[in-house]
Amino acid sequence: MSAIRMAGEDDIRAIEPLMAAFNRAEGIAWHPPTMVPALRRLLREPDLGLVLLAHDARAEAAIGYALATFGFDLEFAGVDAFLTELYVTPDQRGHGVGSRLLLAMMDALRTRGAGAVHLMVRPENETARALYGRAGFETVPRVMMTRLLT
């Protein structure tokens, strides 16, 4: 049975391989020299967001994580959040760990005062879309656009 808890700086070594696998699977370049310091900053500054870690006590191993960051939007009367990463190791999937991480993250974000949580998911990722749908997420009629500012 896995336990879900808030991750701290001491968990970076446990999270890093999971994060590398998530980014690989999502087709996002995993660049530790910039991304690990950003993760460390997130874990140090709770106002930025939070990471939840699923831990298998028997195997003494991290088996999944969820990561969300905060924003601010008048539409949601203040603080909102973006779930940027949700990952469970392939050998542990299909046992409810992903759903539990998602529900625990929604509870944690509510407790921190977020009025809504958003996410992006690839259209072909049917497992994740079904999981999000069961948790009450709805598709919004908008297209996500990004412009680098660097």
Ligand SMILES: CC(C)(COP(=O)(O)OP(=O)(O)OC[C@H]1O[C@@H](n2cnc3c(N)ncnc32)[C@H](O)[C@@H]1OP(=O)(O)O)[C@@H](O)C(=O)NCCC(=O)NCCS
């Ligand atoms: C998406 C992801 C996090 C789901 O994790 P998971 O732990 O397998 O999720 P769950 O077990 O809660 O749900 C998956 C399936 O198992 C089923 N399930 C849940 N609890 C179960 C249980 N106790 N026994 C049997 N099946 C169960 C669910 O009904 C669901 O079925 P579905 O495939 O028909 O929808 C995981 O597949 C993953 O890490 N994928 C790669 C990364 C990714 O795509 N992340 C999301 C990107 S936005």
